[in-house]
Amino acid sequence: MGEVKLMKGNEALAEAAIRAGVDAYFGYPITPQSEVIEYLSREATKRTGMLVLQAESEVAAINMIYGAAGCGKKAMTTSSSPGISLMQEGLSYIASAELPCLLANINRGGPGLGTIQPAQGDYFQATKGGGHGDYRLLVLAPYNVQEMADFVKLGFELAFKYRNPVMILADGALGQMMEKVELPPQEPRVNVEYPWATTGKPKNGERRVITSLHIQPEKMEEINIRLQQKYQKMKEEEVRYQTKNLEDAEYIFTAFGLVSRIAMKAMDLGRQKGYKIGWIRPITLFPFPEKIFQEVAPRVKGILDIEMNSGQMVEDVKLSVCGKTRVEYYGRMGGVVPTPEEILENFERMFIKGE
Amino acid sequence: MAEENVDVLVENIVTPENLVYRKPTTLLDVDMHYCPGCGHSTVHKIFMEVVEEMGIQNDIIGVAPVGCAVFAYNYMDVDMQQAAHGRACAVATGIKRMLPDKYVFTYQGDGDLAAIGGNETLHAANRGENFLVIFINNAVYGMTSGQMAPTTLEGMVTTTSPYGRDPKVMGYPLKFGELIAPLPGVAYVTRQAVNNVQNVRRTKKALQRALEYQKMGLGFCLVEIVSNCPSNWKMTPLESNKYVQEVLIPYYPLGDIKVPEVKK
Structure with a gap:
C-alpha cells in the first residue's frame, strides 16, 4: 500500500499532480479551489522542478497552457465555475488544435458570481463543449478525495492518448473535505x-504548425470529421461507471460526483424500507455511459436522477433510455446539498405514492 | 527578341557569381496573401533574414495571433503556434517557460497587442518574460477591413470612426511602447518603420538586437514597427508610405525608447 494521508480534495489533487510528473501549472486563485495553487507554489518546484x-487571469x-501543451509538455490548471467560463475560448482553441491538457473545475453555485458552496451547475458546460464550435472535453467525475488524486494521472494519460483536453469535474465539497487518500508513487x-x-524546427524535417485556423471550409470540415471520429472512439473505449444492486433492482438512483454518495445512502435507506433500488454512478460524463442505462431501462420501473443543479445529466439519461422507462429528476440548486432523507422522500412521492 | 533568346539571356545572367539578392532560405517560397505594398511582407522577410543569419531556424518558435499576420506560419519556415486574438503573449509565456533555451517571438498587430490583448501584453512585460514581441502598428484593423485600432490617430477616418476618431468618445491613440518601457521586466523597447530603405535596415538591426538580448536573458523586448495599410487606408502603396512618414511617424516617433545596459 502506498503512502496514506488525510487530505483535502484540492490538496490531494495538487499532490497527485506533483507525483504524476506534471511539467507546468498555470492558474488564477478562486474559491473554493485556491488550495491547489497554494499547495503547488509551496511544494512543486522544489520537489520536481515543475x-x-x-497568471494575470x-x-x-x-x-499559457496552449503554449506549453503545444511544446508537448504536461500542463494543467484548476479553477471554479466563473474562472472556467473565462477559459472556454482557450479550451475551444485547444480542442481544435488537438493539444493535450488537464483542467479541474471545482464547481460552485451559479449562475453569475453565485456562491462558493458546492454545485453541479456546470455539467452542460463541461460535457457539451462549453466554448464555441463542435468539440468535447473528456470529463471525469470523482466522488471522493481518492479519485481527486487518482484522476490526475488518468486524466493526463487520456489527454495524451487522444490529444484532447480532459476535465475533472468536481465540486466545492469534494475540494474542501478531508478524507483518507492513498497517494500514488x-x-x-x-x-x-x-x-x-x-x-x-527539426534539422531534417518539416516545420510544425499548431493551429485551429482553416479558411477553406472543406479543410475545416475534414478537421471536424476527425474530431468527431476521436469522440466516437472515446465513446467506444473510455466509458467508465460504477453500479450497485442492479441484480434485483426495480428502481435506479443515478447521480455523479458527491451526490452519488448521498444517493447511495438514500438507496440504503430505501432498501431498509423494502424498495429494491439499484445505483449507477457515471464516472465519465463525456463519454456518457449510455449502454448501462439502455440495459437496465427495460427491466426497471423507473430511474431517479439526482443532481445539484436544475436537472442537466438527466437529459443524457433520458437520451440513453430512449423512453424505455420513466425518468425523473430531483435536485437542489445554488449550493444547497440534498440529504439522503429528502431524496428518499421525493422518490416515494414520485414513484411509490404515484404522484 | 524571340522567346528562346530571352530564356538563354536569363540563364546567362542568373548565375551564382551574379547573385546580388535572394530570399532568405527561412522564408518559404510561396505566394503571400498580403495586399500589394503591405509592410507585413517586408517585416517577414527581414525577420527571416535575421533568423537565417543568426543560424537559429531550428531553435526558434513563433506565435501568430489573430490579425492579418495570423498566416505568418504559411511563410516563415520555423515552428509556430497560432494563438487566439490577443493571447499571443500568454501563449509565448507557456512556450518560453517550457523551453527557456529556445528563442520565442510573437508577431502581433495593434488591435491584438494593445486592445484585446492589452492585459496579456502588459503582464508578460511586467513578468519580464524573456521573448521578443514584434508589434506591427498601422493604426487600423486590417483583417476585419479597416476598423478603428487603439493606435488610430485623432481625426483619422476608419469604418468605425467614419467622421474621424474623436478622443472624447473613442479615447486617445495609445503608445504602448512608452506605456511599458518603465517596467523593470522590460529590457528593450524600440519603434521602427519599414516605409523606406533606411528604415527597413534599421528595423532589421533592431530585430537582431532583440534576439541577442533574449539570448542574454535580459527580459521582455518590444520592437514596434510603424507600418502601412494601403487597402484600408484607400491609398496606393507609395501614398501609404508617404502617410507613414508625414502623419504616423510625427505621433509615433522612431528610435529606441529603452535600451538595456549591456557589458561589452
Missing part, C-alpha cells in the same frame, strides 16, 4: 519528443 505560475492561464518528469510539438 513550473507553477500565477484565467484567460491568460488557459493560453512519485513519477519522474520525462522529456518526450512528440512529432507534432513545436520545440524548434
